[in-house]
Structures are given as C-alpha cells and as structure tokens.
Amino acid sequence: MPPGTGNGRAGGRGGFHRRPRPGGSGVDRAGFHRGLRRGPRDLHRLSSEIGGSGRVRPVPRAAGRCPRLRPWRKGMSEAHSVKNMKGILTDVTLCIGCERCVEACVRVNKLPDELPKPRLTVGDGLSGRRLTTILHVPGSKYTVRKQCMHCLEPACAAACLVGAFKKRPDGPVTYDGVKCIGCRYCMLACPFNVPRYEWDKRLPYVRKCKMNEECRVESGLPACVDACPTHATIFGGREELIREARRRIADNPEKYLDHIFGEHEFGGTSVMFLVPKDKG
Numbered sequence: 001m002p003p004g005t006g007n008g009r010a011g012g013r014g015g016f017h018r019r020p021r022p023g024g025s026g027v028d029r030a031g032f033h034r035g036l037r038r039g040p041r042d043l044h045r046l047s048s049e050i051g052g053s054g055r056v057r058p059v060p061r062a063a064g065r066c067p068r069l070r071p072w073r074k075g076m077s078e079a080h081s082v083k084n085m086k087g088i089l090t091d092v093t094l095c096i097g098c099e100r101c102v103e104a105c106v107r108v109n110k111l112p113d114e115l116p117k118p119r120l121t122v123g124d125g126l127s128g129r130r131l132t133t134i135l136h137v138p139g140s141k142y143t144v145r146k147q148c149m150h151c152l153e154p155a156c157a158a159a160c161l162v163g164a165f166k167k168r169p170d171g172p173v174t175y176d177g178v179k180c181i182g183c184r185y186c187m188l189a190c191p192f193n194v195p196r197y198e199w200d201k202r203l204p205y206v207r208k209c210k211m212n213e214e215c216r217v218e219s220g221l222p223a224c225v226d227a228c229p230t231h232a233t234i235f236g237g238r239e240e241l242i243r244e245a246r247r248r249i250a251d252n253p254e255k256y257l258d259h260i261f262g263e264h265e266f267g268g269t270s271v272m273f274l275v276p277k278d279k280g
Contacts, residue, residue: 087269092137095143096143096229100229101132101233109214116129117200131210147224187206256274260273
C-alpha cells in the first residue's frame with residue numbers, strides 16, 4: 001500500500017497520523033486535533049513557551065514546593081496581618097428587595113442589560129451577567145442579597161491551579177482572567193456556590209463579585225452599597241462592621257439572632273449578615 005493511504009486508524013500507516021516531511025506540504029492532523037482539545041488559552045500559552053528548538057521550556061520549581069500556590073499563600077499571610085480589612089455588612093431586616101444593588105452592579109461592571117437564560121443561573125439568579133442577586137427567604141417575608149462572600153481563607157484560591165484567585169490584604173478576593181485556564185475547580189470548591197462561568201461565550205471566563213476599586217463610585221463606596229435606599233448594606237472596616245453588628249444585636253435582642261453570619265463560618269468572610277429572629 002503506498003505511503004499516505006490507508007484507513008487512518010491509530011497505529012496504522014494512514015495519512016491521518018503521518019507527520020509531514022521537512023519541506024513537504026502534508027498536515028499533522030493528529031497534532032492539530034490535540035491542539036483543539038487543549039483550548040485557545042492553552043495553545044497561546046504553549047506557543048509562548050516553545051523555544052527555537054521546538055521543545056517546551058520547563059517551568060522552574062522550588063525545591064519541594066509548587067510555585068503556583070505561592071500567590072495564594074502570600075496573599076493569605078498578608079491578609080491575616082491586616083486587622084482592618086474592608087467588608088460589607090447586610091442587615092436582612094432592612095432589605096426591601098428593590099434590586100437597586102443589582103442594577104448598580106450591572107451598570108458599574110458594564111454587564112448586559114438582558115437577563116441571562118434560566119439554565120445559566122442555577123436557580124439563584126447568579127451568572128456571568130449578574131454578579132449579585134436578591135433572593136426571597138423561603139417561608140418568610142424577608143429578602144436577602146447573594147454575592148461573593150470574599151472569604152478570609154478562600155477555597156477558590158486554594159483550588160486554583162494557576163493562582164488566578166487571590167485574597168487581597170484589604171479584603172477582596174480578586175480574579176485574574178489572564179491566568180485562568182478554565183478548569184472551573186473554583187466553582188466546585190466554593191462553599192457558597194458563587195463563581196459562575198460564561199457558558200454563552202466563545203472565550204469564557206469565571207465571573208463573580210469584585211468589591212474592589214473598579215466597583216467604587218464617587219462616594220468611595222461600592223456601587224451596590226451606595227445605591228441601597230434603606231442602607232441595608234454598609235461598607236467599612238471588617239472589625240468596625242463586627243462591632244456595629246454586635247451593637248445592633250445588644251440594642252435589639254428581640255429583633256436579631258445573636259449571631260453574625262460570616263464572622264467565623266468557613267474561616268470568616270468579608271461579607272457578613274445580620275439575621276432576624278422571627279421568620280416574618
């Protein structure tokens with residue numbers, strides 16, 4: 001059988017697996033399909049790592065440690081050394097479900113106005129187009145806002161293979177889309193089911209609440225906090241917010257549950273909640 005013909009199965013002599021000769025016009029189809037399985041970002045990274053010899057340059061590693069985990073560990077040590085990191089406190093009793101915080105988030109992050117498809121929201125309204133949402137508490141009259149909790153020990157950062165997530169010393173858990181490889185381990189690791197994938201885009205990224213400078217308005221507050229008409233959400237130092245929450249609980253023991261959700265849960269979070277005693 002002449003070279004370049006055959007059934008093309010693995011291990012055969014068909015043209016499907018035949019690599020081109022130097023100066024020839026053949027196509028390495030097997031290599032092409034392997035590249036497709038890698039994904040566009042991996043191909044870009046791989047092409048930048050290939051040297052003149054055609055071999056992939058090895059990634060330098062420290063003795064006994066993986067350098068990919070260093071940004072997360074370094075960020076965590078710095079975060080714990082700062083006592084007055086920023087955070088958000090939400091008083092569930094003051095939330096009226098007006099969704100102005102959602103509108104402000106859409107506006108400041110320049111998200112599409114149209115609502116995402118129901119199959120992309122997993123029932124809670126969060127998606128690549130909605131980074132915060134308002135939920136009705138089952139069996140009660142109250143509504144509560146859902147967003148990234150900006151954990152002090154973020155599971156998303158621990159699960160990320162390339163250090164795309166990082167806990168900043170001033171509170172926010174940030175995401176670097178340039179580093180992201182799209183493995184979505186962060187979505188599996190998050191105990192609050194917050195990170196969402198842009199399933200409707202050809203080059204998707206992970207999306208979540210930022211709580212950084214990009215979300216601030218002229219008042220210096222995050223746009224969602226500034227837009228709240230009842231001041232159900234307030235922004236400030238985490239320690240100050242905890243003291244304010246304890247003051248409200250002490251002044252109204254019959255109104256609030258004697259607990260600050262987020263103070264200690266999952267190692268503590270930068271976004272905390274005051275919960276009412278009655279279900280309403």
